[in-house]
Amino acid sequence: MAPLLLKGLMFYFILNRLAQALLVMAVVSAISFSLFNFVGDPVNNMVGQDATREQRIEIRQQLGLDDPILVQYQRFMLNVVKGDFGLSYRIKQPVSQLILERLPATLELVFASAVIAVFIGIVLGVYTGIRRYSWVSKIIMSVSLIGVSLPTFIIGIGLIYLFAVYLRWLPSSGRAGVIELGGWKTSLLTVDGWRSIILPAVTLSLFQLTMILRLVRAEMLEVMRSDYIKFARARGLANRAIHFGHALRNTLVPVITIIGLNIGGLIAYSVITETVFQWPGTGLMFIQAVDFVDVPIMAAYLIFVALLFVVINLIVDILYFIVDPRIRRGGS
Amino acid sequence: MTNLLEINNLSVDFPSRRGQVSAVNKVSLAVAKGEVLGLVGESGAGKSTVGNSVINLLEPPGIISGGEIIFDGTRIDQLSNEEMRKLRGTKIGTIFQDPQTSLNPLMTIGKQLSETLIETLKISGASAREKSIELLDSVGIPDPEPRLNAYPHQFSGGMRQRVVIALALAGDPDLIIADEPTTALDVSIQKQILDLMKSLCKQRNLGVIIVTHDIGVIAEIADRVAVMYNGQLVEQGEVTQVLQKPKHDYTKSLISAVPSGDQKLHRFTVVDYIDGSTEKVTLENVSDHWLSRNKPSNTHDIAVSVKNLSIEFSIRKALFRKNRISLKAVDDVSIEIKTGESFGLVGESGSGKSTLARLIAGLYTPKSGDINIFGHNVLQKTEKIKTSLIRRKMQMIFQDPYSSLNSRMTVEDIVSEPIRFHRSTRNQSETAVVVRDLISFVGMPSTSLRKYPHEFSGGQRQRISIARALASRPEILICDEPTSALDVSVQANILNLLKDLQEELSLTMLFISHDLPVIRQMCDRVAVMQNGRICEIAETDTLFDHPNHEYSKHLLGLMPRMDLFRL
Incomplete structure (x- = not known):
């Protein structure tokens, strides 16, 4: 009976979240649509200075910019649902194709930094939580302050100077060693690819790593004070079982929330990191689009980032269900 | 009858910036097998600290500053952490006050039991499962087998305290220290839990120290009682003697302050032994x-x-x-x-x-x-x-x-x-x-x-x-x-x-x-x-x-x- 009930509750819960997600996406798409009308006149960017008035009117009609705003919005939404974000004003190629080409680079970068941030963050967080007063913990905590307080681009430039310019161990920019693998261009299968992803991934992960580290530490300290840890000690359980079997899992619910939000943050921050390292991902594309007021790309990027956030949050909510049996009960 | 646990002149200090705070001062106690010792006192009397020193789980920065603790003929207050850990669970079991918070909320009851059994008795997973069912049955949880997969929040308060007792008994200890085991429970459930503890004590020939502020609990379960006040032991003796003919003034006033359900008095009796407890309230004009x-x-x-x-x-x-x-x-x-x-x-x-x-x-x-x-x-x-x-x-x-x-x-x-x-x-x-x-x-x-x-x-x-x-x-x-x-x-x-x-x-x-x-x-x-x-x-x-x-x-x-x- 229990698994059945669980399934039912989970279904209801996911349905609820999906409805909320749809609402968020509708709002975001409305905002990105409004970009077309508020960020300058696209025709100016598309034609040269010497274009005649007639040419301009013709382009406006081709793009449908003279239609009533609701008609334009409807057309935009229908196209978006079909995955068609229109042509880039600058490159004159379909935006969806441009994004798909650059997506693997960004996703691989985000994945690599998420792994670094989560893994090292949790390990160090647990360590500093348990060995609160050791000098290693004190050093880790002081260094982590730097990670939280320095902006990403400074860390990036500093790492480039140290490892690429001074020590010459790693390349300073670009994405090397790309292999085509069934339509997905990956750089994770070659040594050159690994060498080129290390610096941007570390840079991108540093802020999230320190956030996770400090959160896990604070939660560990809290949990270690709880009665069930004291009772576990009084039963003579080994330290390893107490720290990892009992304490760590109880810290996970808030930690999962923050990790979920932060992976979204990684994508958002990747704009800066990709610019610093000239990493050919969607973030770099977005920055270039902003320079040229390439509205279709900006609008599509906005919708794409929002979709990622929504999906990640949905996954986080489902993870709660798996981690904490008390949430499964529903209600209070 | 030899004593299972002997505490001689135990002192516990909590060093702080303002100097030492002496939580326990030269306390001597003894518990024999099959005996329930009640340790009674008001909050801050140091009674829980005595219990925590026996299992060497004092809240930091507390330290044992004097005296000795002898368990089953060996001195245990100077053991290393690892030696002490092996003693906990297998020789000395502990029950804490609040069953709501004593169990890990994210782990099934069965998992917590078998984990403890495997650690303390060094048995395999399969036999740990059998033993878990046996234990739950012995603490009076009906139909235990399907309940192994239940989480703590699926049990009521009284049932949860039974699970806690089962966990404390898992390593087959000789001594149980129960720190306010029924304070968070209703009266009817309190009685069931006390009866259970009493019968387990007799069946398994356990020594039990029950720490409580509630004289009613002492009257219900204890064979002998020790009264603590302000870190010191003021009186110790057979339960009927202490409760009916208390020698120390503190014990006397403590007992008389327990409200009576038998007859209505005009005012509540106050514990006049404690300094400042009789703050005079003037309600003139x-x-x-x-x-x-x-x-x-x-x-x-x-x-x-x-x-x-x-x-x-x-x-x-x-x-x-x-x-x-x-x-x-x-x-x-x-x-x-x-x-x-x-x-x-x-x-x-x-x-x-x-x-x-x-x-x-x-x-x-x-x-x-x-x-x-x-x-x-x-x-x-x-x-x-x-x-x-x-x-x-x-x-x-x-x-x-x-x-x-x-x-x-x-x-x-x-x-x-x-x-x-x-x-x-x-x-x-x-x-x-x-x-x-x-x-x-x-x-x-x-x-x-x-x-x-x-x-x-x-x-x-x-x-x-x-x-x-x-x-x-x-x-x-x-x-x-x-x-x-x-x-x-x-x-x-x-x-x-x-x-x-x-x-x-x-x-x-x-x-x-x-x-x-x-x-x-x-x-x-x-x-x-x-x-x-x-x-x-x-x-x-x-x-x-x-x-x-x-x-x-x-x-x-x-x-x-x-x-x-x-x-």
Whole structure:
């Protein structure tokens, strides 16, 4: 009976979240649509200075910019649902194709930094939580302050100077060693690819790593004070079982929330990191689009980032269900 | 008979910036196999610290500064952490106070049991499972096998404490230290747990140390008792001797301060042994004071009248109505409280007594039914101004004095806030005078006005709560378990204060408690609640001497056996 009930509750819960997600996406798409009308006149960017008035009117009609705003919005939404974000004003190629080409680079970068941030963050967080007063913990905590307080681009430039310019161990920019693998261009299968992803991934992960580290530490300290840890000690359980079997899992619910939000943050921050390292991902594309007021790309990027956030949050909510049996009960 | 555990001249210190605090001072105890030793004392007496030193799990920065602990012939207070860990669980088991928090909420009961069994008995997973079922069965959990997959929140409080006991017994220890094992439980469940512990002690020939502040628990279970006061052992002996013929003055006054359910006394006996516990409350001229002024001459005989009141809480939300589950916390309740009387509300936890009080106080909105206060229907939508004026005449005192005061406000601000809000004084200087008077009425010095709540003990905080409630010049006082978080000695003082204030100010009082002796001393009439319904309403003496309803009889039967320790 229990698994059945669980399934039912989970279904209801996911349905609820999906409805909320749809609402968020509708709002975001409305905002990105409004970009077309508020960020300058696209025709100016598309034609040269010497274009005649007639040419301009013709382009406006081709793009449908003279239609009533609701008609334009409807057309935009229908196209978006079909995955068609229109042509880039600058490159004159379909935006969806441009994004798909650059997506693997960004996703691989985000994945690599998420792994670094989560893994090292949790390990160090647990360590500093348990060995609160050791000098290693004190050093880790002081260094982590730097990670939280320095902006990403400074860390990036500093790492480039140290490892690429001074020590010459790693390349300073670009994405090397790309292999085509069934339509997905990956750089994770070659040594050159690994060498080129290390610096941007570390840079991108540093802020999230320190956030996770400090959160896990604070939660560990809290949990270690709880009665069930004291009772576990009084039963003579080994330290390893107490720290990892009992304490760590109880810290996970808030930690999962923050990790979920932060992976979204990684994508958002990747704009800066990709610019610093000239990493050919969607973030770099977005920055270039902003320079040229390439509205279709900006609008599509906005919708794409929002979709990622929504999906990640949905996954986080489902993870709660798996981690904490008390949430499964529903209600209070 | 050789002693299982011997504690000789144990001293425990807590070093702090202001110097050493001596929590335990030269305490010597002994427990034999098959014997239950009760360790009794009020909060801060150091009784839990003694228990924690035996298993070497003192809260930091506590250290054992003297004496020795000998378990089964070997000295254990100097063992290394690893050696001590091997002793815990296999030789010495521990049970803590709150079963809600003693179990890991994210792990199934079966997992926690088998993990402990594998660690302590070094057995395989399969036999650990069998042994788990056996253990759960022995602590009286019915149909144990499917329950292995249940999580702690799926058990009730009493069942959870049984699981905790099973876990403590998992390594087959010789000694059990139980730290307030029944304090968080209802009386009926308390009795079951104590009976279980007693029978396990005899069956397995265990030595048991039971640490408690509740003399009723000691009378129920202990063979011998040791009384602690202020870190020192003041008396030790056979339970009947200590309870009936206590030698030490502290023990004497502690025992006499336990409220009696047998007869009604005018005042509660206070523990006069403790310095400063008999703060003299002067309630002279209260009738001329600001507190009694501005009082409309109330012609209503009935202060509060509740008719067919019901409220439901949803336990499970769902899309479809048929899948929703809701709990009727208060179910068709009707009571009338006369002006100037003390009306008691008694029942076990979950019976809906606090919910009823909160409904009357206007903190919840009922699903159906009527509430009339001084003849005015406070649930109607019209005449809202009149309703709020009437509501002001009612004030509430909450159970937990730690969370019911704002920790970032001074006592003066806390007490004066209702006066300033209602603009019930002419000017600021009058407010200051009134606040000082109020604080002295509740027996606190005027120096406390500039302090913050954390600087006070639980009893003092409850006095501040009372002063705050009085600042609205209430005519009806709702007290929701006002003393159940406090020690017996403090309880006596607070209850006497409430009695005096009620007499002087002719307050109407709704007094909620699960403690029957307290109800008997405080109330004129009593309503017994069970599962959201009223079972019986009667005059207090009638209810205690000749209860009508089966449930009232059952509750009365669970009162601690007072006869054992009347002087």
